Amino acid sequence: MTRTLILLGTLGCTGLILGAYGFQYIGDMPPCAMCWWQRYGHFAGIGFGVLGLILLPRLMAGLAGLGALASGIIAIYHSGVERKIWEGPDTCTSNPVGGLTPEQLLEQIMAAPLVRCDEIPWELFGLSMANYNIAASFVIAALFFAAALRKA
Structure with a gap:
């Protein structure tokens, strides 16, 4: 059962990563910086999950669960x-422009990220991708933690 x-946890992380890349490359929605940060936890979940299928399953499941939880x-x-x-x-949101000189404003515009973290590029039923990732990540973390807590 472990x-x-x-x-299941590893497949869940893999599915979320594949979905994110689908939105990025098929849906033409490049990720913002915080979207990338969310992916790192799932990459860790995949890596530790695969290792957990080979050796030290309880320890690796716990580490994979921490990755999904962090995401x-x-x-x-x-x-x-x-x-x-x-x-x-x-680095990923808009800043106020009041009180800036024209040179500072131009510098701020030129340094602005291509994809902002404070805009929602896609929603379904009023929920963004980040909202769906919350639920999915916690379910996946629960699967990994359940595996880590099972007796051998």
Whole structure:
């Protein structure tokens, strides 16, 4: 049963990564910086999940679960930035333009990211990709943690 839970978690992470790349390359929606941050946890989930199928399953499942959990937490932060609940990092959101000289404004425009983190490029039923990633990441983390807590 432990291996089955690890396999399901690993397939879940893989599915989310494939979906993200589908949106990026097929849907022509390049990721913002925070979208990339969310992917890193799933990459860790895939790597540790595959290792968990080979050796030290409980330890690797726990590490994979932490990766999926981290992705979900970052997705919560990203969702708040998208919904303007809190500010995101300056490197990926818009900044106020008041009080800037024309040179500073031009510099800010030229340094602006191509894809902003505070805009929602796609929604389904009022939920963004980051919102869906929250739910999926926590379910996947639960699968990995269930595998890690099972007795050998």
